Amino acid sequence: MKFTFLHTIDKAYAGIAIVMSTLSILSCFIIIAVLISCKSLRTNGRTLLICLTVANFVSCVGSIVAAGVSVFTPELTWSNFPVCAAASAISIVSNVCAYLWTCAISLYVYLCISWKKDVLADKLRGVFHLVCWGFPVAVMVIATASDVIGFNFGKAKVERRPPWCWIDRETEKFEMWELVTGLGWRIATIIICTALYSFVQFSLSVQVIGDHSQALVNVILLCFLSKDVRTKLNIKCQSIRHLFSKKTSGLRPLELEELRSDSNQLMDEIELNEEQDQVQG
Template identity: 30%
Template structure:
């Protein structure tokens, strides 16, 4: 197959995508750090989110190197970067689907034991399958320069290979397309179940108010985690569009706007998760702000810090009670 004309990556496109990579690295580190700092936030859903953040962190770092270099040949660092991004990107797909499956079993099937028992299999699949695919692709010399036809400067599957479409599917696109189908179905089923649970609790509030066990499933409903599929699709769709345009041979795949959207979509996952599950989650945000505030104000006395922490704890407790009173459903401890 003749080598396609390289898609030019302008300097401003590089800058935008590099900023997206930097934000994703920062966001992933923040998700991991908050999990490590506060033991009461170490729920299983957040643990899965941490594994997703590790994959997204690797993706952002590898993509940033590729965007910075804008490869033009099958050099050793092109292949290395392509291998790392292939593994981490595919792993991110699997962890995203693993979180959705976990939440579905936990909330809809009401089986925390079954959901927790799957975590080991999530690790085996989400790390093992991407590693096997990547090793096979590297061993067969399929990873390399792709003329930025389905990337933004970084390397992936060599565009010169006759079976490059097959390997693009195996190393990412087939899992991406499956996720577009599986994730919305699980997400809709979870939301329907939560809506029905809220309606039932509201109707029988006088009875259920005396039974703490009746609150257990809604309390586990980490609602913001169900937004991960939406974030995933909104970010990844541009990569899929460019892949489809490559298959049809359309020059529209070189459109600068589409190239930028593709670059941001592939690199912003870590930042998006941080915004949703750290910055937009009140208890986590308040703790983080308090910690930063304490570090920046050396003159503050220990007693003053303790007093403020106590006031904050009482405020969260009061807010939690008010939420229970209003909805009839106990929210999860950390609101995810």
Template identity: 30%
Template structure:
């Protein structure tokens, strides 16, 4: 465990670029939420909170990659604490969005879903804060020799119980997200498909309309991509963590290190692509030359997320097209 993973300049440049993209992507999500009042629905609000954590992660990771810490220092501990808090909070908010959508769509209860928001705040902010403050107080945050990072600081690699603290400050929540997200989104997809199948028996013309199919296809694609992208981005850090447990030198391979750096710092950019650039009404607003035109009234509460309209009826879907 006394080894140190060398971080090459090329790796630093690549990871810094993804940090910048995530910073810009997270900022764009937050800005669109602020400036367009008709986007301030609960799922979009949860996405904005997630983007705050992704923005903090991008900034702290960028500083860590740029500094490429070699020893413990005050800024190393500060950077490690901020990234630990932001990264852990990001896991919680990601799962919170999935839980909200599950309750709202599958359980068909907006009241119950909205009542969970307070709990989401308590868990997603307070639990990461308590974990981070405890880790810093016990001097567990610091230089990790880039063994499970890419230049930034995290859990001190020389701490005797470093594996335990790596689990508490991130990995255990990451593992839980791997299990929870696919299950919830599969259940949501199945519910939507069943609702549309039942609807098509009575209103085949409306249910099979091109606008309805287009909207449903986009929602279906996003429900598929959310857990896949999350796992794809995060799996490289998980692999390096497991290789660390077995003391395998493969964890220091430049390709794996680069993939780890890109994955850990790309969540904000990925969310922006899915929920801004791949959301047609928002994309139209951003790129339309008629920037001063009135807001598009067809923009429903959830164009980036599936909504109750996917189960309410094809007529409304067609009207919102």
């Protein structure tokens, strides 16, 4: 495919991509410098942020190379241009890495906040590195070996989008390769992060409700679910019922006094058993 002219909007798009990618690269340097200089910020979770920053840095480099190809070499045959193929490979690896690291950070936060599994989350960091770095490289190698990367210039000349170095539009099963090398992982990342964010928000909402009802929970756990407390309450309730029921109206004062004495004696025995259990414990 011979492409010899770029529309003004295409050049503007490429120029904006170069400027924004350059600013993103500077931002990546700032993030890394801050995390390196401040030891208090070097937590396990923020080390994952450094990995995401590195992936974004490489992605910006690939975008600058691809934009430079579009702007500064308009007379070349794009399908056989090695620089464009290299930019495509860099973009595929870095973009898939960024998507996977975003999912990894979301999963890490979910485990720490919702499940309180900080140790498990830290153990998974090795798995995160293996998957988030190794899998994108494998995708790039497969795409390169299949000879599908190149100049992503549409078949229809009326397409209102600038050309780019990614997947050759003339290759077979273009839509499948588009999903495998980036777009599919972007959609999956949006779905996964949205789901994990919803789970975290739900767990935090439940925790807030628990904070306001802590006293009620303590009453249920320490009083109503305690066998000794329930026994005492039962004795008290029986004493009150006998004292105020119609059946007690015919009892003599001596019988009522004996009933109170039996109840107090039983409660004293329960308290004595509790003291013995505390001494043994």
